[in-house]
Amino acid sequence: MKFMEFLLSAKTAILTNKGRTILSMLGIIIGISSVIAMISIGKGAQSKITSNIQSLGSNVIIVSPGNATVGNVRQGLGTASTLTQQYVDALSSRFNTPDISFISPSVSKNEEIIYKNQNAVTKLNGVYPQAQIVNNITISLGSFITIPDVSNNFHVIVLGPIVESELFPHVNPIGKTVSIGQTLFTVIGVTASKGTSGNGVFNQDDQVWIPITTAKNTLLGNINYSSINLEAKNSKVMNKATAEVQNTLMKAQGIKNPNLANFTVENQTQILSTLNTITGTFTLLLEGIAGISLIVGGIGIMNIMLVSVTERTREIGLRKAVGAKGSDIMIQFLFETIILTLISGTIGILFGIFLSFIISSFVIQIPFIISISAIIIAITVSASIGFVFGLFPAYKASKLSAIEALRYE
């Protein structure tokens, strides 16, 4: 019974000053919607990174060049091209790396590829045939680079699906000739999409492959390797295989202290956990900022409720005169604040979902993920804000003396 009265009274109070109510709700709306959007974007980014890393292939160990040291100053990671043929030979020995099944050294560089009046700038990889296995590449049209392609220095090229759609929007690309600089290549295959989205280094669909010999002899010169990908025999020996690779390379470089290494060995799990830590920290930071706006919003609500208590002093006095206890008044105002924050929270959730949809679809292109737990947290948080920040105004209202409240002008 009393509950219905509280609901009615809250409705009247909220609807009486619509403009003021909406302004006071704004803080919570912004806070909740940014928390929802941040959690959604964080999850989307994490899921994108995970799927991109997994699309590199299973049980993959990646060796990348280390830091160049120029005049005793260590440069950024990957600045040196230190992955020499000597390293590849050492890793190829079954004696050194018994738990490795395949080794796939590659060279890469960004190049412009031209077909008639279409062009695409993409990542060009010079690879051995085993890259298909190690990097988990599926062919949708034609075939991948073969052993004869490598040994005969053939000018053949395999396109990733994004490059294919840019250069050959309407025609079958197999057998067509594309040019990279002055060199002509025949398209022999197109890879299947790995389902990764967006642009940049992590997109596995935006690249092309040519025989490594052709890349070195014709296009890039006799450069060192850009990376050496290896596949462990199975997931159980991942750590052991990673250690074998690390030790083999240190021996090849002739060092005992791993800090001096001019290469980096990482497996998929390590890369994933590193990246997840980074995105996790970043998301937490954004959520923290959004959380602060929730506190500010709560203070705004408290402020407006204090004004409301003062404005409704006579009403409080009357209610007490006809038999309301202090606790009845307290519950009434607390209830009002909680309803206010719950409405704000709901609007915030809807707006947050809309915001994350916009951001994930049009701004950074990550999967659109809305977690139920985030919504439950948002509702709980907004109700708690109503409770915490409603407590003081409600207490103040309940302590008003009936006589003074009735006399109040």
Next chain:
Amino acid sequence: MIKLEGIYKTYGDTGNLVTALNNINLLINNGEFVSIMGASGSGKSTLMHIIGLLDKPSKGHYFLNDKDISDIKENDLALIRNREIGFVFQAFNLLPRTTVMDNVMLPLIYRGENNINSQNKAMQILDNIGIKKIANFKTNQISGGQQQRVAIARALMQEPSILLADEPTGNLDSKASEEIIKILQDLNNNGHTVILVTHEEDIANKAKRLIVLKDGNLLSDNIIKQHIL
């Protein structure tokens, strides 16, 4: 029945003491119609607040229906106010932007008795005092006289022992004032105990008994002439 024994009310601390009520002894029986009159500062408002259980005496005893309630906790006072005292205020004190019906139902909500029976009862009371047709109007859509009738209806909903009217005509024109006084007289004729607090002599004289306060003292307590047979 109201019995006040040696009621004092003082404000302030020992150095600067103001006595609002000075040894008030008073007996009001059920079914009486009493006016309490006095200039401002006479202590009539303080007396009304004490009778209405909105305030506590500094000294003395207050018996309501033979029960000493001088020293009772605030929550229990709220309960007694809800059951025994019906208030009518000068400024009407209705809930704004709320319907007449909801205003009249308010006291019963704090009793937890908001049901169809009490709604019928409210309708009956509104009908009795002639404002049934505005039951669903908001309180800011009706006239001052109508607002005061709503306030009386709200008090009657409580079926109180005492109806306390504090300057009920103070904000009304003479025609509306007469109507309100007429309602109070009718209620008294039907057996309600009515206490009317006012500073206007002609209003005060509509009651059957007149109590005059001056500077916190009981100056006079007489049956009004036209009621002496």
